[in-house]
Amino acid sequence: MAPLLExxxxxxxxxxxxxxxxxxxxxxxxxxxxxxxxxxGESGSGKTASAMTIVGLTRARSARIEGSVRFRELELVDAxxxxxxxxxxxxxxxxxxxxxSALNPVQRIGNQIVEQIRAHERISRAEAQKRAVELLAxxxxxxxxxxxxxxxxxxxxxxxQRAMIAMALSCSPRxxxxxxxxxxxxxxxxxxxxxxxxxxxxxxxxxVLLVTHDxxxxxxxxxxVAVMYGGEIVETGDxxxxxxxPMHPYTWGLLGSIPKVDRPRTRRLPAIPxxxxxxxxxxxxxxxxxxxxxxxxxxxxxxPSRLVQRSAGHFESCWLTLAEKRSRRLVNGEFxxxxxxxxxxxxxx
Amino acid sequence: xxxxxxxxxFSSAVVLAAVSVLxxxxxxxxxSGDPAIRMAGxxxxxxxxxxxxxxxxxxRSIWHQYISMMQKVFTGNVISYTDQVNVVSQIERGLPVTLxxxxxxxxxxxxxxxxxxMLGAVTSGRVTDRILMFLTLTGxxxxxxxxxxxxxxxxxxxxxxxxxxxxxxxxxDPAAWFTxxxxxxxxxxxxxxxxxxxxxxxxxxDNVNEDFVRTARAKGxxxxxxxxxxxxxxxxxxxxxxxxLDFAGLLGGGAILIETxxxxxxxxxxxxxxxxxxxxxxxxxxxLYGAFAVVLLSAVVDVxxxxxxxxxxxxx
Ligand SMILES: Nc1ncnc2c1ncn2[C@@H]1O[C@H](COP(=O)(O)OP(=O)(O)O)[C@@H](O)[C@H]1O
Ligand SMILES: [Mg+2]
Numbered sequence: 128m129a130p131l132l133e134x135x136x137x138x139x140x141x142x143x144x145x146x147x148x149x150x151x152x153x154x155x156x157x158x159x160x161x162x163x164x165x166x167x168g169e170s171g172s173g174k175t176a177s178a179m180t181i182v183g184l185t186r187a188r189s190a191r192i193e194g195s196v197r198f199r200e201l202e203l204v205d206a207x208x209x210x211x212x213x214x215x216x217x218x219x220x221x222x223x224x225x226x227x228s229a230l231n232p233v234q235r236i237g238n239q240i241v242e243q244i245r246a247h248e249r250i251s252r253a254e255a256q257k258r259a260v261e262l263l264a265x266x267x268x269x270x271x272x273x274x275x276x277x278x279x280x281x282x283x284x285x286x287x288q289r290a291m292i293a294m295a296l297s298c299s300p301r302x303x304x305x306x307x308x309x310x311x312x313x314x315x316x317x318x319x320x321x322x323x324x325x326x327x328x329x330x331x332x333x334x335v336l337l338v339t340h341d342x343x344x345x346x347x348x349x350x351x352v353a354v355m356y357g358g359e360i361v362e363t364g365d366x367x368x369x370x371x372x373p374m375h376p377y378t379w380g381l382l383g384s385i386p387k388v389d390r391p392r393t394r395r396l397p398a399i400p401x402x403x404x405x406x407x408x409x410x411x412x413x414x415x416x417x418x419x420x421x422x423x424x425x426x427x428x429x430x431p432s433r434l435v436q437r438s439a440g441h442f443e444s445c446w447l448t449l450a451e452k453r454s455r456r457l458v459n460g461e462f463x464x465x466x467x468x469x470x471x472x473x474x475x476x
Numbered sequence: 477x478x479x480x481x482x483x484x485x486f487s488s489a490v491v492l493a494a495v496s497v498l499x500x501x502x503x504x505x506x507x508s509g510d511p512a513i514r515m516a517g518x519x520x521x522x523x524x525x526x527x528x529x530x531x532x533x534x535x536r537s538i539w540h541q542y543i544s545m546m547q548k549v550f551t552g553n554v555i556s557y558t559d560q561v562n563v564v565s566q567i568e569r570g571l572p573v574t575l576x577x578x579x580x581x582x583x584x585x586x587x588x589x590x591x592x593x594m595l596g597a598v599t600s601g602r603v604t605d606r607i608l609m610f611l612t613l614t615g616x617x618x619x620x621x622x623x624x625x626x627x628x629x630x631x632x633x634x635x636x637x638x639x640x641x642x643x644x645x646x647x648x649d650p651a652a653w654f655t656x657x658x659x660x661x662x663x664x665x666x667x668x669x670x671x672x673x674x675x676x677x678x679x680x681x682d683n684v685n686e687d688f689v690r691t692a693r694a695k696g697x698x699x700x701x702x703x704x705x706x707x708x709x710x711x712x713x714x715x716x717x718x719x720x721l722d723f724a725g726l727l728g729g730g731a732i733l734i735e736t737x738x739x740x741x742x743x744x745x746x747x748x749x750x751x752x753x754x755x756x757x758x759x760x761x762x763x764l765y766g767a768f769a770v771v772l773l774s775a776v777v778d779v780x781x782x783x784x785x786x787x788x789x790x791x792x
Contacts, residue, residue: 184690208699216696223694228687231706233713233785242705243695278786294695
């Protein structure tokens with residue numbers, strides 16, 4: 128059976144005055160029913176562009192989209208607005224970063240949910256209102272009846288994001304796209320929100336595409352992880368493989384920069400040196416070559432084969448041999464990118 | 477709400493008192509301001525002038541005069557120096573005209589602004605939008621009395637399809653009321669709506685890129701619903717104050733030139749005549765009436781603002 132969502136060689140290019148910005152440079156992944164895939168990468172790596180393109184919400188008019196996005200075997204690249212309108216909210220729902228700006232500031236929470244329900248189902252306003260209150264209760268909002276009458280600015284950040292999730296779930300979608308759903312929230316609230324999403328997924332058999340820049344938060348909830356850099360997926364595999372047997376130097380760097388509770392506070396977190404960047408069309412070698420301390424001539428000459436299988440369900444794109452990787456990926460006994468005295472102890476950037 | 481009303485009433489009273497003092501004082505300082513000389517007419521003997529001064533109290537101190545004038549204002553008993561008619565009843569006579577003029581003009585303004593603003597935003601950057609931007613710039617820089625004079629020449633004088641001026645009460649003949657006011661309404665509405673449609677267009681284009689509009693689309697709402705319920709709904713908030721204060725100006729007799737061009741005999745034309753005759757009592761009352769319309773409407777605007785945007789609090 129075909130997966131619920133299958134993205135093949137997706138490219139998103141923004142035409143801008145300074146030339147084309149290749150935000151997504153050929154990305155492929157798929158999500159099965161009920162599965163949670165986490166797409167992880169630094170800011171600017173093309174996560175949002177990839178996720179929004181799936182539901183036709185790429186903002187700029189100047190965006191050029193190539194490749195294929197199949198949802199339940201329905202092709203969505205270049206689909207008509209009417210096709211998207213039927214799918215959005217009803218089959219694919221989105222939870223955005225920063226619920227304060229993502230919710231309408233002048234509309235009551237309950238009415239925002241009612242509006243979505245009534246866009247897809249022929250039910251009375253009173254009935255939709257009742258369901259909105261049930262949904263708010265379901266996502267753990269206390270006093271849901273009163274909260275339904277609140278405006279977004281009257282709720283706390285965590286409550287707002289819960290309300291956003293309630294709205295997303297209001298028409299029982301098959302796929303939830305959550306773009307940095309916890310960024311900007313308190314750390315304790317972050318985990319609660321992710322656990323809430325995970326619980327709903329198990330209960331409702333919902334598939335989730337979780338987009339985040341924070342690899343640290345996905346370990347507990349995701350089934351699979353795709354690591355993005357410069358508009359490409361550089362490594363993908365089951366969550367346990369990514370955490371225990373990471374293959375790509377960029378993934379090592381991400382793992383190395385996760386703060387650990389038991390680590391002494393005085394130690395600086397080793398950030399990945401250099402600036403994240405979008406794909407350059409003229410680039411010849413690997414996307415990560417510029418920032419990779421393990422780079423050798425080949426990395427600059429040609430890109431490594433895209434997503435080579437390293438073990439069951441574990442793929443990556445890198446020129447290093449497996450033996451080289453094994454000897455280089457540990458820094459001071461932990462995964463990390465930076466080795467050698469000259470680059471140790473950089474500031475968190 | 478109660479504290480808002482109390483505070484607003486107090487500050488409005490202060491504003492109106494200041495307006496009354498300033499208006500009254502202006503005629504103390506301008507030359508040939510002495511009303512006794514004008515009232516006595518040409519060839520008056522000094523004795524007549526002195527007698528007038530005594531009867532009207534012009535020989536008393538300025539503060540004394542001010543206070544007795546304000547007493548008359550509060551009892552509705554202000555008598556014009558030029559024609560010895562009660563000023564308040566003159567304003568009452570002009571009020572239905574000015575009210576009809578202001579209401580019609582603001583309704584047309586809102587309708588035009590909505591159409592032009594939305595059309596401009598939807599076609600932004602394309603030919604229609606560019607043409608609109610040019611036309612609205614032309615419109616907003618043309619004074620309404622110029623538009624009125626041209627319209628009067630073309631439609632009343634040349635084509636003779638509309639009356640050339642004057643006012644007919646709605647109760648007397650609704651159709652004639654409408655035809656007599658159509659040109660004044662259009663003359664007022666065109667410059668105002670050219671400006672506010674540009675403000676609306678900019679506001680719409682700002683809001684289109686807001687995150688909550690993307691959320692509205694992500695909910696699967698139709699294009700028109702996203703545009704009206706989310707983009708337009710929030711874009712209208714800044715326009716409430718523009719329209720509210722434009723309306724206050726018109727209602728307060730601000731359409732002086734248009735009322736005069738079309739010979740409507742509203743409050744505005746009365747104001748023009750009072751100023752021309754340097755008639756302090758009527759100028760004072762007309763000015764106070766206009767200021768009252770502005771403070772009242774600006775309080776209404778604030779209430780509407782808070783109703784349209786729950787983030788705004790009245791007492792804050
Ligand atoms: N509307 C746009 N116009 C031009 N460039 C854009 C636009 N949106 C995103 N980009 C660029 O595309 C790249 C990827 O952005 P994005 O997908 O938002 O990254 P992420 O979500 O991973 O932080 C960035 O370099 C960004 O500057
Ligand atoms: Mg993003």
